[in-house]
Amino acid sequence: MSVPAGQHTVRRHNLALVLREVAGPEPLSRAGVAARTGLTRGTVSSLVEELIAAGLVAELAAERGGPGRPASPLRLDPSGPAGLGLEVGVEAVGACVVDLSGAVRAHRTTASDHRDDAPDAALARLASLAVDVMAEAALPIAGATVAIPGVIGPDGVLERAPNLPRWVDVDVGSALSERLGGLPVRAGNEADLAALAERWAGGPADAIVVSGGIGVGAGILLGGALFPGAGGRAGEIGHVVVDPDGPACHCGGRGCLETVAGLEALAGGDADAVRAAGRALGIALTGAVHLLDVPAVVLGGDYPGCGPPLLEAVRAELAARVFSRAGVDVRFSALGPDAALRGAATAVVQAVLADPGRLIVGNGVRATGSPS
Numbered sequence: 001m002s003v004p005a006g007q008h009t010v011r012r013h014n015l016a017l018v019l020r021e022v023a024g025p026e027p028l029s030r031a032g033v034a035a036r037t038g039l040t041r042g043t044v045s046s047l048v049e050e051l052i053a054a055g056l057v058a059e060l061a062a063e064r065g066g067p068g069r070p071a072s073p074l075r076l077d078p079s080g081p082a083g084l085g086l087e088v089g090v091e092a093v094g095a096c097v098v099d100l101s102g103a104v105r106a107h108r109t110t111a112s113d114h115r116d117d118a119p120d121a122a123l124a125r126l127a128s129l130a131v132d133v134m135a136e137a138a139l140p141i142a143g144a145t146v147a148i149p150g151v152i153g154p155d156g157v158l159e160r161a162p163n164l165p166r167w168v169d170v171d172v173g174s175a176l177s178e179r180l181g182g183l184p185v186r187a188g189n190e191a192d193l194a195a196l197a198e199r200w201a202g203g204p205a206d207a208i209v210v211s212g213g214i215g216v217g218a219g220i221l222l223g224g225a226l227f228p229g230a231g232g233r234a235g236e237i238g239h240v241v242v243d244p245d246g247p248a249c250h251c252g253g254r255g256c257l258e259t260v261a262g263l264e265a266l267a268g269g270d271a272d273a274v275r276a277a278g279r280a281l282g283i284a285l286t287g288a289v290h291l292l293d294v295p296a297v298v299l300g301g302d303y304p305g306c307g308p309p310l311l312e313a314v315r316a317e318l319a320a321r322v323f324s325r326a327g328v329d330v331r332f333s334a335l336g337p338d339a340a341l342r343g344a345a346t347a348v349v350q351a352v353l354a355d356p357g358r359l360i361v362g363n364g365v366r367a368t369g370s371p372s
């Protein structure tokens, strides 16, 4: 599909180009950005002015180095449009705000068991937590993403969540948006968002990132991007069958990975249970690695808390079963159990960085405040 290269489109493209350079690891001046992008200094200056006016870029104090006019290094504005991350867990809700530079500016979670609840009460609790973190961060909020431990269809509607039996066909994004005064809220699968968080934190470009909790999910990263499957539902590793005659699963199936490697099966940290979970994870992952040819597996969510015996059991199983010559790098995530929540907020920030023109040309940024 071709996009007409009108002036508007070119400007929007160039805004993103300039912002990407400013977001890079080294502070650049306007001249530096011009040199790296191939745009003229005049064009860069005018684009930078727009980005500064939109609160996306800030100018640091000028450095006097060599001869000539001192150059002012540019950086992302930490007081600029931020991302709101929200999470509905099986036993908790969480909210956090991540600023443009990727720093967490406010973060709260609260215990709240949703297994027997209809969505309304949980969404009200989550919206109230969101208002609290937005007030604490006191930054303009560009949008929100909500992480959910369930299957999200291509239309953004939660189809089902095996551990939240009353959450069927729920448009969680719209329901939260209504409660937050029209703030745009997208829904995403929690394991997918945790996988993206892993990647944005410098993790491997090709990997299966498993998110272990009461449910078990995975995000599949290929070439640095999330592999969504035909309808955005890829990665449901928790419902890969590891024992056809095994116990019943919440999904309606039998012998799913989740029944052996979910937190309920691991409760108590009994050494035999941990070994069995590691073995089952290794078997399910062997299938995934052989199908997808990924060199790395990251175990996140609550798995790092299970300690080295789990990691060793998964490693041993993959080493024995996968016939890749290079082997598979299996490691624990360093991001902690809130990776999905961080990923949800960072997804908003990444969208702003990828297309700043959307904020400048289009809807503008919502100021932080109480929902109407």
Ligand SMILES: [Zn+2]
Pocket: 238, 239, 249, 250, 251, 252, 253, 254, 256, 258
């Ligand atoms: Zn299942």
